[in-house]
Amino acid sequence: MSLLEVKDLGIAFGGLRAVGNFHINIEPNDLIGLIGPNGAGKTTIFNLLTGVYLPTEGEIILTNENIVGKAPYQIVQKGIARTFQNIRLFKELSVIDNVKIAFHHKMNYPILSGIFRFPSYWKEEKQIDKKARQLLDLFQMEHLANTTAKNLPYGQQRKLEIARALATDPKLLLLDEPAAGMNPQETKELMETIHFIRHQFNIAILLIEHDMNLVMGICEKIVVVDYGMIIAAGTPDEIKTNPKVIGAYLGE
Amino acid sequence: MLTINNINVNYGSIRAIKDVSFQVHQGEIVTLIGANGAGKTTILHTISGLLRAQSGEIIFKDQTVSSTEPHQLLKMGMAHVPEGRRVFSQMSVLENLELGAYTRKNKKEIEENISKVFERFPRLKERKKQLAGTLSGGEQQMLAMGRALMSKPKLLLLDEPSMGLAPILVKEIFNIIQEINQTGTTILLVEQNAHMALSIAHRAYVLETGKIVMEGKAESLLGNEQVKKAYLG
Amino acid sequence: MKQSIQYLINIFSIIILYILLFFLIQTGILSSYYSGILILIGINIILATSLNLATGFLGQLALGHAGFMAIGAYASAIFTMHFNVSSTIGFIVSLLLGGIISGIFGIIIGIPALRLKGDYLAIITLGFGEIIRIIITNLELTGGAKGLTGITRLTNFHITFWITVVVVTLLYTFVHSRHGRAVLAIRENEIAAEAVGVPTTYYKIFAFALAAFFAGVGGGLYAHHIRTLMPTTFRFIYSVEILVIVVLGGMGSFTGSILAAIVLTILPEALRDLADYRMLIYSIALILMMIFRPEGFLGTRELSLSKLFLNHKVKKEGGKTQ
Amino acid sequence: MTFLQQLINGLHVGSIYALIALGYTMVYGIIKLINFAHGDIMMLGAFTAFMTLTTFQLPIGVVLLITIIFCAIAGMLIERIAYKPLRNAPRISALITAIGVSFALENLFLILFGASSKPFPYHINLPPLSIGPLQITWITIITLLLSVGIMLMLDFFIKKTKIGKAMRAVSEDEDAAQLMGINTSTTISITFAIGSALGGVGGVLYSIAYPQIQPYMGVMPGLKAFIAAVLGGIGIMPGAMLGGFLMGIIESLTKGYISTLWSDAIVFGILILVLLIKPTGILGKNIREKV
Amino acid sequence: SKDTDTIKIGASFALTGNVSVYGIAARNGVELAIKEYEETGGKLDKKIEFIVEDNKGSEVDAANAFNKLVDREKIDVFIGSDISGTTLTIAELAAEKKIPMITPTATALPVTEKGDNVFRACYIDSFQGGMMGKFAATELQAKTATILYNFGSDYSEGIASTFEEVFQENGGTIVGKESYTNDDKDFKSILTNVKAQNPDVLFIPDYYEMVALIARQVHEVGIQSILLGVDGWDGVIDQTNDFPEAVEGAYFANHYATDDPKPEIQNFVNNYKEVYGEVPNALAALGYDAGKIILEALEKAGTTEPEAVINALKTTNVDYVTGHIEFDEKRNPIKSISVIKLEQVNGKLQQKAYTTIEP
Numbered sequence A: 001m002s003l004l005e006v007k008d009l010g011i012a013f014g015g016l017r018a019v020g021n022f023h024i025n026i027e028p029n030d031l032i033g034l035i036g037p038n039g040a041g042k043t044t045i046f047n048l049l050t051g052v053y054l055p056t057e058g059e060i061i062l063t064n065e066n067i068v069g070k071a072p073y074q075i076v077q078k079g080i081a082r083t084f085q086n087i088r089l090f091k092e093l094s095v096i097d098n099v100k101i102a103f104h105h106k107m108n109y110p111i112l113s114g115i116f117r118f119p120s121y122w123k124e125e126k127q128i129d130k131k132a133r134q135l136l137d138l139f140q141m142e143h144l145a146n147t148t149a150k151n152l153p154y155g156q157q158r159k160l161e162i163a164r165a166l167a168t169d170p171k172l173l174l175l176d177e178p179a180a181g182m183n184p185q186e187t188k189e190l191m192e193t194i195h196f197i198r199h200q201f202n203i204a205i206l207l208i209e210h211d212m213n214l215v216m217g218i219c220e221k222i223v224v225v226d227y228g229m230i231i232a233a234g235t236p237d238e239i240k241t242n243p244k245v246i247g248a249y250l251g252e
Numbered sequence B: 001m002l003t004i005n006n007i008n009v010n011y012g013s014i015r016a017i018k019d020v021s022f023q024v025h026q027g028e029i030v031t032l033i034g035a036n037g038a039g040k041t042t043i044l045h046t047i048s049g050l051l052r053a054q055s056g057e058i059i060f061k062d063q064t065v066s067s068t069e070p071h072q073l074l075k076m077g078m079a080h081v082p083e084g085r086r087v088f089s090q091m092s093v094l095e096n097l098e099l100g101a102y103t104r105k106n107k108k109e110i111e112e113n114i115s116k117v118f119e120r121f122p123r124l125k126e127r128k129k130q131l132a133g134t135l136s137g138g139e140q141q142m143l144a145m146g147r148a149l150m151s152k153p154k155l156l157l158l159d160e161p162s163m164g165l166a167p168i169l170v171k172e173i174f175n176i177i178q179e180i181n182q183t184g185t186t187i188l189l190v191e192q193n194a195h196m197a198l199s200i201a202h203r204a205y206v207l208e209t210g211k212i213v214m215e216g217k218a219e220s221l222l223g224n225e226q227v228k229k230a231y232l233g
Numbered sequence C: 001m002k003q004s005i006q007y008l009i010n011i012f013s014i015i016i017l018y019i020l021l022f023f024l025i026q027t028g029i030l031s032s033y034y035s036g037i038l039i040l041i042g043i044n045i046i047l048a049t050s051l052n053l054a055t056g057f058l059g060q061l062a063l064g065h066a067g068f069m070a071i072g073a074y075a076s077a078i079f080t081m082h083f084n085v086s087s088t089i090g091f092i093v094s095l096l097l098g099g100i101i102s103g104i105f106g107i108i109i110g111i112p113a114l115r116l117k118g119d120y121l122a123i124i125t126l127g128f129g130e131i132i133r134i135i136i137t138n139l140e141l142t143g144g145a146k147g148l149t150g151i152t153r154l155t156n157f158h159i160t161f162w163i164t165v166v167v168v169t170l171l172y173t174f175v176h177s178r179h180g181r182a183v184l185a186i187r188e189n190e191i192a193a194e195a196v197g198v199p200t201t202y203y204k205i206f207a208f209a210l211a212a213f214f215a216g217v218g219g220g221l222y223a224h225h226i227r228t229l230m231p232t233t234f235r236f237i238y239s240v241e242i243l244v245i246v247v248l249g250g251m252g253s254f255t256g257s258i259l260a261a262i263v264l265t266i267l268p269e270a271l272r273d274l275a276d277y278r279m280l281i282y283s284i285a286l287i288l289m290m291i292f293r294p295e296g297f298l299g300t301r302e303l304s305l306s307k308l309f310l311n312h313k314v315k316k317e318g319g320k321t322q
Numbered sequence D: 001m002t003f004l005q006q007l008i009n010g011l012h013v014g015s016i017y018a019l020i021a022l023g024y025t026m027v028y029g030i031i032k033l034i035n036f037a038h039g040d041i042m043m044l045g046a047f048t049a050f051m052t053l054t055t056f057q058l059p060i061g062v063v064l065l066i067t068i069i070f071c072a073i074a075g076m077l078i079e080r081i082a083y084k085p086l087r088n089a090p091r092i093s094a095l096i097t098a099i100g101v102s103f104a105l106e107n108l109f110l111i112l113f114g115a116s117s118k119p120f121p122y123h124i125n126l127p128p129l130s131i132g133p134l135q136i137t138w139i140t141i142i143t144l145l146l147s148v149g150i151m152l153m154l155d156f157f158i159k160k161t162k163i164g165k166a167m168r169a170v171s172e173d174e175d176a177a178q179l180m181g182i183n184t185s186t187t188i189s190i191t192f193a194i195g196s197a198l199g200g201v202g203g204v205l206y207s208i209a210y211p212q213i214q215p216y217m218g219v220m221p222g223l224k225a226f227i228a229a230v231l232g233g234i235g236i237m238p239g240a241m242l243g244g245f246l247m248g249i250i251e252s253l254t255k256g257y258i259s260t261l262w263s264d265a266i267v268f269g270i271l272i273l274v275l276l277i278k279p280t281g282i283l284g285k286n287i288r289e290k291v
Numbered sequence E: 001s002k003d004t005d006t007i008k009i010g011a012s013f014a015l016t017g018n019v020s021v022y023g024i025a026a027r028n029g030v031e032l033a034i035k036e037y038e039e040t041g042g043k044l045d046k047k048i049e050f051i052v053e054d055n056k057g058s059e060v061d062a063a064n065a066f067n068k069l070v071d072r073e074k075i076d077v078f079i080g081s082d083i084s085g086t087t088l089t090i091a092e093l094a095a096e097k098k099i100p101m102i103t104p105t106a107t108a109l110p111v112t113e114k115g116d117n118v119f120r121a122c123y124i125d126s127f128q129g130g131m132m133g134k135f136a137a138t139e140l141q142a143k144t145a146t147i148l149y150n151f152g153s154d155y156s157e158g159i160a161s162t163f164e165e166v167f168q169e170n171g172g173t174i175v176g177k178e179s180y181t182n183d184d185k186d187f188k189s190i191l192t193n194v195k196a197q198n199p200d201v202l203f204i205p206d207y208y209e210m211v212a213l214i215a216r217q218v219h220e221v222g223i224q225s226i227l228l229g230v231d232g233w234d235g236v237i238d239q240t241n242d243f244p245e246a247v248e249g250a251y252f253a254n255h256y257a258t259d260d261p262k263p264e265i266q267n268f269v270n271n272y273k274e275v276y277g278e279v280p281n282a283l284a285a286l287g288y289d290a291g292k293i294i295l296e297a298l299e300k301a302g303t304t305e306p307e308a309v310i311n312a313l314k315t316t317n318v319d320y321v322t323g324h325i326e327f328d329e330k331r332n333p334i335k336s337i338s339v340i341k342l343e344q345v346n347g348k349l350q351q352k353a354y355t356t357i358e359p
Ligand SMILES: Nc1ncnc2c1ncn2[C@@H]1O[C@H](COP(=O)(O)OP(=O)(O)OP(=O)(O)O)[C@@H](O)[C@H]1O
Pocket: A013, A016, A018, A036, A037, A038, A039, A040, A041, A042, A043, A044, A045, A085, B134, B135, B136, B137, B138, B164, D288, D290
């Protein structure tokens, strides 16, 4: 059974059809790359999958349930988490709070318990503090727990965003240009991190990236879009040699 | 052309740039490379006057410009393509270019210049009426570059011009940088894509947590083991 | 362990402060003029901290706080007048009633208003505040333009002190719970908050309604202190005055609001002798304070007594908007 | 017929709102500051005109010119002293400063001129224009024409001239504008000068129409004009104009046909409705944050 | 107070804020009364200290100001405030503390009901409204009237409703009751309706500044009705100097007429003009009288004991600038009303005493 099944997905902004006829099947623990020229519609696809935009047509089926029309926070609770092309952290909050917020829907104590500090508050807060620290530890960021997020270097911010997405306990993780603004060395480390979380958390990953070293290096399958339409799909080797992809995207 | 002497730059109480000195000579392409947060952007901002150094000196065309306003620096011939493109998204492509020539008076020359930019970036010509905010990332990058060229700079500061671009566009952008340099513009280039940057630059400086740790000819740095390990992957 | 020591120190300091003020008032060292000012400080603290929840912590610029205060003031006053309430218990019931009605209006107004952002939200809350005032002016029940007079004096220093303590404590504990964190996340980045599973609309409305609830409680205290309610009192300029306290104290800092409420209640009093020049000097002082400390007294930090005593770093959980 | 008359009444009030709203919107459009003191600049204009009229008995044209210059300078000074230091501060802090400036101006004039209204010594002595049973006063016609004219000029100025483009650039991205060689301080000063000059003109016309001036006279028109600007889409010149006219007409019709008691509530109600349907005002562009 | 050689008179008015128009005039009047009293060597053997606190028209400030005057300054008597909201707040407190108090201008009925130490110098709304209703129906023989009142001003509303009642009792018909609010500047939409009603008289119970604005537009719209006003109109001629047609032929009730040849009135008017540079309006005159009433009561009581002062106040029975004043059992003044007609003489408006109505 597929984890995610997307059929005929499309959206138009005004007259512009940004995405059309998009389809993809993602199995549990897949690692798939989504590439294409600037303005091809990749980020828009992410926005459709996470409920930020309402598609004009198509179905998004997550483990047998059509999630089209669900609010972003509901979709997160059902198991799709994401990062953003331009980092969106809770800048003024501490690193650990950034992660704790993502545990929100996994916690149960009600508002009154929070306000009046009933035992359930103490119990859950303690648990979550522990869990958040463990997660940060996996990213070697535990020592930064009390740092304000905006003061982190860029690379750490990207990592924190991934950690935060993982805290929501997703089945599918969407990464939008995680290596943008990183140098090759940092990109290499990132590749390791992605590998690691995929196995550690046993999740599927769909990622957008312009860095071909990364995409070709770790993705098992690649989907190429241009003008909102899929122009190719296949293994890295197939994609590398596909003349359409070379013409539109890779060059040379 | 540009000399930086012992500048220190703070964000609040945090010192981001420590005692940095370097030069850019007439006609060169000089590149600054370094990890995330090393302070490359901070240095460019300080040079173009958007940030002020706590101490140290910046000399541009034999004049101390450490406290000169950015708009005056532009008149002196320095243009800066900032990180993240920063095009005026509610204005058309043409208006963006016109603003690039804000300080110039000669209408005819400006016209000529615009057609030159269009020649260099034919994509922009197709979209000259479009609002800049609706351009794709790559087109915005071209616009940012074209806009900076409109002031006919002697020195061009470029901050990560290839970020977020498709591979096909990355190559194009570096070609254009070389072309601009050949027509007489001196270039200070900041890049994450150290490989590309070093392959077009004459000289390079390596920045680590706010300090310059290495400098030299671009080719020699390209072959340097340390650099290879840290920045070329 | 450390935390419980912190709590003890805070509770202890509050009790000491209360005993001190109690003693000063009982012995007449603080006359009714001063105890009146203390009551106003308490009311202003309640109004400012509650607005801070909406503006500093949730990050929504609201200009209708005086409207919620008015609802609470009129509701509780009408209740005590109608039932001839003279007991403290009855008074507290009336305050809760005022708070609840105000909170309900908070929800009714919040649902449409919170779809807007920034300055547009400010304008729409301003509009609602004015509509509330106009309705009050047009109702028989509220005494219309003539105002409501003859309200029993039920507010005193003691009750104000403890209600203020309770309100600030509850606001503080709320902000430092998972729900409060959700509210902070919305301020920091609404899109990201939603993307990590926070139902943003729900929390926006909840925080807004909670702010309205406490503003209503503050209004009830006001009504039984001043004892004359005029609709004109609750013009939008009153909302602006509360906002000034919040910004001056620091958006996202309860202790900042407390500090600013004290300063801005006392300052006009201290300038009282200057008669006609009073408001000119006050406004110039305001401009200067903003120029020299644009982030407010405390920014997003909280003052902590235990920090003073224990000399260790207390984790901060605030942040500023924009 | 009364309906037409009510409409004309509404247009008159509306055109005054529009005139003040133009200045409001201009400043907001460029530096995103709700300049609370704008209404008080209007008051400043009225008093300047009052002083020059009573002490020097100058002709109205000269008076208007002096008022414009005086208000423009005052606007620039206020910006330099009170707003510029807060350029990089949170926007809401600048808003509080603007409120402070507003209070300061009101109280300064209260001390200088006292609280009681002074009759404004200039009025147009022509009898109202009668078209059938309809009556249109000359001041209505003048304000109407002037506000439309100024709107067109400003719109052209901002869209087409070099300084106008610089203003828009500054409003979008101050740093990037500096990198284009734009002197942002000067540009912002010019913005305030124009905005305040408009406020001053508004003050004079307002005082001719309602010939009483006092230190608090700017508060209500200021607030109404601001609402008008928001209604039309703040930052947009034709929007300010449209918002002003609409406000005036709605007010006039509710007062004439429903009830004065509820007219403000109705105006606010309509404003709220419009914003709920069109969150950025009638002519506002709905710019969604790109994710 | 304990201080034996000074008498402290406290006062609080709106000296700043948007109702300071009323407060400043009233304050000036009180101040002048005290100044004159001291200069002419009043019979009190103690020094008088006059302490005024601004309340900017806010109830909160009014409470603080009053508490401060009582607790810190230890005042013996209190004069104030101007508008009803602040005055009610203070009256509550004054009643608790038994401080003799008189408000020069607050017309709201409940003010003096707060305690038997609270007095007022102005007539209550219902009295004035009733008198003018009768005047319109009987003296002016008006059959129809439209009332144009300030909604949100308890003063204007109070007068309007009694006028309506009495005018109808005397056989008149109210053809329209229109309202505006304090923030309005443009009345043409309302006046357009009034024009259609075409009443014999148009009654506008409000203060002179608003009236001046309205009257001008009444003229512009082309309404022919006789304008009728109340004590708040005092001062309207200065506002309509350049447009006398607007209010020419109007009648209004007043406490006194500035052209009244009585020496005490002329004295007051001239002295006031000298000190404050403008013609005193009704609020100033009421402030002045409130000051005199208090001073005379203090004199009569011969002590600052509150009981004695209150009793002395109760027996007030003197001619003042605003008329002869006695207090009824509710401590409201029983005064005569002067009706004034505005006439144009040589292109200049003048107030002419038309008739006096005794209570
Ligand atoms: N909210 C929107 N309104 C209008 N047009 C939009 C919107 N969002 C995206 N677009 C347009 O849709 C197209 C696809 O944009 P998208 O951001 O998905 O591209 P992308 O493939 O992620 O490109 P890049 O690699 O540069 O990030 C672009 O032409 C863009 O201008």
